[in-house]
Amino acid sequence: MAVPCPGLVxxxxxxxSSTRYTIGRVGYTGAPIPQAIVLHKLQGISADGYNDQLTxxxxxxxxxxxxxxxxxxxxxxxxxxxxxFIVTPTSVVQYAxxxxxxxxxxxxxxxxxxxxxxxxxxxDVNGPFxxxxxxxxxADTLVRLLCCIGVNLERSLPIIAASDLQIDRPVINxxxxxxxxxxxxxxxxxxxxxxxxxxxxxxxxxxxxxxxxNTSDIVVIKQDIASIKQRxxxxxQWRVTVDQTLADIKDTIAVIPALVEQVTTLINQVTDILNRxxxxxxxxxxxxxQLLPGDxxxxxxxxxxxxxxxxxxxxxxxxxxxxxxxxIVQPGPLWMANLECSDCNxxxxxxxxxxxxxxxAQWCAGKKASMYLVACGKKYLLAEQLIATTGPQxxxxxxxxxxxxxxxxxxxxxxxxxxKITTAKVVEFASFKGCCT
Numbered sequence: 001m002a003v004p005c006p007g008l009v010x011x012x013x014x015x016x017s018s019t020r021y022t023i024g025r026v027g028y029t030g031a032p033i034p035q036a037i038v039l040h041k042l043q044g045i046s047a048d049g050y051n052d053q054l055t056x057x058x059x060x061x062x063x064x065x066x067x068x069x070x071x072x073x074x075x076x077x078x079x080x081x082x083x084x085f086i087v088t089p090t091s092v093v094q095y096a097x098x099x100x101x102x103x104x105x106x107x108x109x110x111x112x113x114x115x116x117x118x119x120x121x122x123x124d125v126n127g128p129f130x131x132x133x134x135x136x137x138x139a140d141t142l143v144r145l146l147c148c149i150g151v152n153l154e155r156s157l158p159i160i161a162a163s164d165l166q167i168d169r170p171v172i173n174x175x176x177x178x179x180x181x182x183x184x185x186x187x188x189x190x191x192x193x194x195x196x197x198x199x200x201x202x203x204x205x206x207x208x209x210x211x212x213x214n215t216s217d218i219v220v221i222k223q224d225i226a227s228i229k230q231r232x233x234x235x236x237q238w239r240v241t242v243d244q245t246l247a248d249i250k251d252t253i254a255v256i257p258a259l260v261e262q263v264t265t266l267i268n269q270v271t272d273i274l275n276r277x278x279x280x281x282x283x284x285x286x287x288x289x290q291l292l293p294g295d296x297x298x299x300x301x302x303x304x305x306x307x308x309x310x311x312x313x314x315x316x317x318x319x320x321x322x323x324x325x326x327x328i329v330q331p332g333p334l335w336m337a338n339l340e341c342s343d344c345n346x347x348x349x350x351x352x353x354x355x356x357x358x359x360x361a362q363w364c365a366g367k368k369a370s371m372y373l374v375a376c377g378k379k380y381l382l383a384e385q386l387i388a389t390t391g392p393q394x395x396x397x398x399x400x401x402x403x404x405x406x407x408x409x410x411x412x413x414x415x416x417x418x419x420k421i422t423t424a425k426v427v428e429f430a431s432f433k434g435c436c437t
Contacts, residue, residue: 019058020082022101027124035119035128036158037146038104040080041170042135047088050133054082054095058103076106078170080162083131085145089138092145098152104131110167113160123368123386125165130157134172143181150186285345287328287337288313291430296359298426301419304372307356307412308335309432316344328434334411337434339375341405347436350403354382356414358395359428365390367418369425371397375407387418405436 025032042050058081081103084096096102101124108116108125119128130149134142150156159179161172185191289309291297299305308331315327325344329337339350356371370384382399403410412432416425 015055016082016095017055017057020054020103021096024099025101025124025127027127028119028122030119031127032099034098034130034153034157036113036115036130036160037149038129038131038160038162038165039142039172039174040083040104040131040133040162041172042086042133043078043170045079047086047135050079050086050135051093053079058082076168080104080131080133081106083133085130085132086135087132087138087142087145088135089141092141098130098149101126102131104129105162105166105169108165111165112167113158113164115158115160116165129165131162139175139178143178143185144191146178146182147185147190150182151190156183156186285316285328285347286433286435287315288431288433289315289329289331289335290432291427293428296426296428297414298424299358299414299416301416301425304370304413304415305427306334307414307427307430307432308333309412309430310335313431314433336408337410337432338408339403339405339410339434339436340408345405345436348405350405350434350436352401352403352410352432352434354397354399354401354412354433355429355431356383356397356412356427357429358416359426360392360394361425362392362421362423363387363390363395364418364420367416367420369395369397370415370417371399372413372415373399373401373403373410374413375403375410377409379413382412390421403434410434 025034028035045053059075082095083102083104084094084098086093086095103126105125108122116122122128132142132145146159159174159182161174162169163171290311290313291307291309292311295308295310297305297307310331312329312331315329316325317327328339328345329335339345341348352373354371354373358369365387367387368384369387371382373380373382380401382401383397385395385397387393387395397414412430414427414430418425
């Protein structure tokens with residue numbers, strides 16, 4: 001959704017290259033809520049030229065050697081690869097929604113912003129930030145935009161320079177009063193729209209007409225006040241009668257606590273008898289399946305694989321009982337668990353635990369191994385590991401999830417984003433267990 005600011009031009013999303021932003025915000029503590037606004041100074045290019053860059057695809061380059069420094073997908077740049085807004089002395093243009101991630105900085109280098117520690121661990125350096133590029137002297141326009149963003153988010157965010165996060169970016173010396181101005185503006189609900197001279201004249205004329213009309217009304221009100229005084233006297237007399245009646249009611253109410261205490265004692269006695277003579281039956285339903293050596297699964301880069309767990313550890317037998325008590329899991333290449341709400345699954349919530357272990361292999365730093373739970377057609381991230389260093393290593397993912405009953409197509413997906421190293425990624429062990437009570 002575009003930020004509702006006066007004079008704001010929203011760029012058509014079809015003109016903003018899809019390679020220059022990602023949908024949503026992930027990769028930091030506090031996601032998906034934005035944590036700060038980062039200001040950038042436009043260098044060596046006009047605002048129109050920068051706009052042309054944002055509407056063109058983001059150029060990539062291939063890693064020559066699988067090392068952490070060369071495994072970046074895009075080269076570092078002097079100006080941000082993309083931003084949410086650009087501010088000039090005459091205009092404000094929005095390119096991306098606040099809920100999406102733009103590529104304002106290339107990496108964290110020599111960061112001095114004290115708020116960064118609260119966001120760790122950070123796997124997406126742009127995830128926590130709203131990026132704004134500034135071209136020329138436009139302080140008033142910038143403050144209005146920052147205030148509008150705060151009003152839209154219903155809170156004022158810290159305002160920092162790009163050089164506070166990436167030291168090799170152009171330095172911006174922020175006036176310390178800008179944060180105070182924005183905070184006060186957001187607290188007061190934003191900038192009030194300025195009225196034109198014609199509007200002010202109309203309001204003065206309306207005020208004069210209202211004053212004449214109210215003068216005659218005041219005369220009538222004075223007459224009504226005299227009548228009200230007489231009615232107030234009558235009400236005072238009635239109140240005395242009510243006070244006496246209330247006193248009598250209080251005497252009656254005084255005996256109610258004793259009666260309530262006697263009833264409570266009887267209820268507790270009956271409850272104790274029921275608990276001792278008719279305890280509730282607790283029945284636990286569980287399933288557990290595993291993938292063992294010999295049934296390994298190959299994981300294709302950037303393509304989530306539906307996990308098949310052929311070895312049954314625990315499940316209902318599914319024979320010699322009504323249809324509702326059949327086995328929970330349907331095995332096979334399209335392995336899935338039926339966690340419907342039924343008399344056999346007499347619970348409201350399933351407690352799910354999943355483990356996946358990749359065979360020892362070469363990994364590239366900056367890539368990810370992910371495990372997802374699919375329930376009722378929706379994906380939930382159970383576990384994800386960001387590869388810290390390049391080299392041979394064994395990756396293990398573990399995740400837990402509480403899922404309300406009702407989904408009949410529950411299964412696991414495993415994915416790897418490592419497409420830079422030719423060593424195949426293989427799942428050599430996996431376990432999926434669920435219980436309801």
